[in-house]
Amino acid sequence: MSWNLFSLVLASATGWAVLMLGYLPVTELRLHGREPLKAVGAWAVVAATAPQLVFHWYLIFAVISFVAWTKLDRLAGKFWLAVAGSLGLSLGIIFPLEVSTVLPALESPLALASLYLGGATTALAYVACVRSRLGSAGIRSSGSAKWLAICSLAWTVLLSYGMLHEARFPRPLNLPGGNPQTILTANVWTPLIPALFVVALAFAAWTAARRDALSKARWLAGAAAVAALITSLLAQFVIRTIDMSIATG
Numbered sequence: 001m002s003w004n005l006f007s008l009v010l011a012s013a014t015g016w017a018v019l020m021l022g023y024l025p026v027t028e029l030r031l032h033g034r035e036p037l038k039a040v041g042a043w044a045v046v047a048a049t050a051p052q053l054v055f056h057w058y059l060i061f062a063v064i065s066f067v068a069w070t071k072l073d074r075l076a077g078k079f080w081l082a083v084a085g086s087l088g089l090s091l092g093i094i095f096p097l098e099v100s101t102v103l104p105a106l107e108s109p110l111a112l113a114s115l116y117l118g119g120a121t122t123a124l125a126y127v128a129c130v131r132s133r134l135g136s137a138g139i140r141s142s143g144s145a146k147w148l149a150i151c152s153l154a155w156t157v158l159l160s161y162g163m164l165h166e167a168r169f170p171r172p173l174n175l176p177g178g179n180p181q182t183i184l185t186a187n188v189w190t191p192l193i194p195a196l197f198v199v200a201l202a203f204a205a206w207t208a209a210r211r212d213a214l215s216k217a218r219w220l221a222g223a224a225a226v227a228a229l230i231t232s233l234l235a236q237f238v239i240r241t242i243d244m245s246i247a248t249g
Contacts, residue, residue, distance in 0.1 A: 004096060005240070007049035009232045011058070011092045012119025013126075014042040018065060019085025020127045020144075022078045029072055029081075031134055036069035036081065043084075046092070054095040061088050089116070110162040111239040117155040118232030121198065124148040125225035128205060132218035141217060145206040148224065152202040156195040159235060163192065191235035198227045 018039050021032060040062045047058035061084050068080035093115070128148050131141035205220035 003049040004051055005236055006233060007046050007051075008093065008096055008115065009118065009229065009236055010042065010049070011046045011088055011096070012115050013122040013229060013232070014039060014046060014119075015085050015088030015092055016119045016123030017042075017085075017126050018081050018088060020123055022068075022081030022085055024078075026073075026075060026078060028131075028134070029077060032130060033069070033072060035130065036065045036072065036077075039065040039084065040069070043088070051096050051099050053099045057091060057095060058088075061092065089119075108239055110158075111236060113158055114155065114162070114232070114235050114239065117151065117158060118228060118235060121148065121152045121155050121202075122225050122228040122232060124151055125198075125202065125205070125221050125228055128209070129218050129221035129225060132209065132214045132221060141214070141221070142206065142209040145202070145209040145217060145221065148221065149199070149202040149206045152195075152199045152224070152228070156192070156199050159192055159195055163239070190238055191231055194227055194231040194234065198224055198231055201227060 018036075021029065021035050021039075024032070043058045043062035043065060047055040047062070050058055064080055064084040064087070068077050068084060071077040071080060124144055125148050128141045128144035131144055201220055201224035205217050205224055208214075208217035208220055
């Protein structure tokens with residue numbers, strides 16, 4: 001599992017998170033003053049682990065997120081967050097796939113769809129966690145938690161259909177870039193079991209948010225964000241390993 005793959009997964013999650021923060025009303029966005037700065041740090045990590053030919057783009061996204069932080073008290077802050085998120089989810093995904101020698105040149109539709117849905121699930125869990133901290137300010141996180149539950153379920157259905165129906169697991173595979181004699185059994189349950197765990201956490205967080213148990217909702221959503229990021233990374237590794245094996249015969 002390469003650092004380029006981790007960079008791709010983190011770029012999707014960061015792009016979605018920045019875009020979703022920009023969707024929030026200005027009055028609420030002012031209460032999330034540290035979030036654009038966290039986005040700057042996340043883009044820096046993405047840049048550090050991205051292919052050398054495109055790492056500077058993520059630094060540009062980091063600068064845009066920093067500009068958004070300086071304008072959170074007005075509508076311009078939402079605009080700059082939207083720009084950073086949109087560029088991150090378009091150029092930030094396309095460019096590394098075009099230049100990386102580690103990732104397959106022929107992109108799998110299942111891998112791409114899982115990349116975006118996994119990133120959206122991670123971002124929704126993170127936003128729900130962040131909004132749950134502001135319960136004392138009258139901010140309700142039940143809306144974000146609801147969409148987290150829906151998105152996580154859709155992602156799991158996609159993985160289940162794509163991997164059970166199309167891939168025919170388990171499948172013995174040569175590890176890319178390793179000893180030709182080394183064999184990996186890519187089992188369908190590797191990403192699906194944690195994906196089901198994410199769904200359980202998401203629905204539990206939604207239930208807690210609806211009951212105004214904000215502390216519980218916060219921790220459940222935070223756990224869902226971590227689990228979704230790990231699951232997305234596992235899913236990308238398994239799907240792309242299979243695609244590479246098929247492409248190389």
